[in-house]
Amino acid sequence: MVFAPSLDSPIAVRDEVLGVLIFHTTWPYAYSPDELAYLTSFADQAAIAIQHAQLYEALEARARRFDTMTRPQPTHLRLARYGRRTA
Numbered sequence: 001m002v003f004a005p006s007l008d009s010p011i012a013v014r015d016e017v018l019g020v021l022i023f024h025t026t027w028p029y030a031y032s033p034d035e036l037a038y039l040t041s042f043a044d045q046a047a048i049a050i051q052h053a054q055l056y057e058a059l060e061a062r063a064r065r066f067d068t069m070t071r072p073q074p075t076h077l078r079l080a081r082y083g084r085r086t087a
Contacts, residue, residue: 009043
């Protein structure tokens with residue numbers, strides 16, 4: 001058992017710490033092994049959710065860049081890119 005007024009659990013994915021989840025009580029509390037496992041599991045799930053949000057954000061940014069690169073351009077811009085002048 002852990003006897004403390006607060007319990008800190010790292011929010012980590014692999015070796016990268018994304019944050020810390022702090023559980024706090026107003027008085028010292030004896031956390032049981034089951035409670036410790038539950039709180040650790042909660043922090044692990046938070047880490048996975050944060051990582052998925054970061055991956056989704058990166059994927060969205062790549063999709064926007066790809067869309068910009070593949071969008072048809074007006075003819076005068078395409079010709080200027082290849083060094084040809086347009087009248």
